[in-house]
Amino acid sequence: MSASLVETVDVNAPVSVSWSLWSDVTRWPKFLSHVRRVDRLDGQRFAWQLEIPGADKNFVAELTEVVPEDRIAWHTVDGVDHAGVVTFHRLTDTTSRVTLQIEYDPKGFIEHLGALTNLDSALANYDLGEFQKLAETAAAS
Structure with a gap:
């Protein structure tokens, strides 16, 4: 069984600010609540440590597409x-929209439970809210 989630947030910050925060993966733990750390292995690959209720996960992700101020895929x-x-997405000179889409294969009861109860969606929503605060603070300074 495969699961997916799509979450969107509008940010009172230009695309350039939103992009600069997302494009530096080492900053992701600042706004992704379940990410403990991200370490660059090489130009395309990163080692992740996640803290998920009931399970910690480690994995390696590879960037598959990076288009500045447009998209990051992995x-x-x-x-x-x-x-x-x-x-x-540029909305105006001072606002942007960020959309996160994830496709995953929930393995194990905890992850199945998360997919079934929309915990994943709630977590992504919370994390995008944290990202929004960080981007708007950066844009204001």
Whole structure:
């Protein structure tokens, strides 16, 4: 069984600010609540450590597409099975829309439960809210 989620947030910050926060994966733990750390292995691959209620996960993800101020796509090459893309849309000179889409294969009861109860969606929504605060603070300074 495969699951997917799509979450969108509008940010009072230009695309350039939203992009700069997302394009530096080492900053993701600041706004992705379940990410403990991300380490760059090489130009395309990153080692992730997740803290998920009931289970910690480690995996390696590889960037599959990076288009500045437009999109970042990735898929896992080791560990949990998922792929995602985050896209950036200019609304005005000072506002942007960020859309996160993830496709994954929930393995194990905890992840099945999350997919069934929309916990994943709630977590993604919370994380995009944290990202929004970080981007708007950066844009204001």
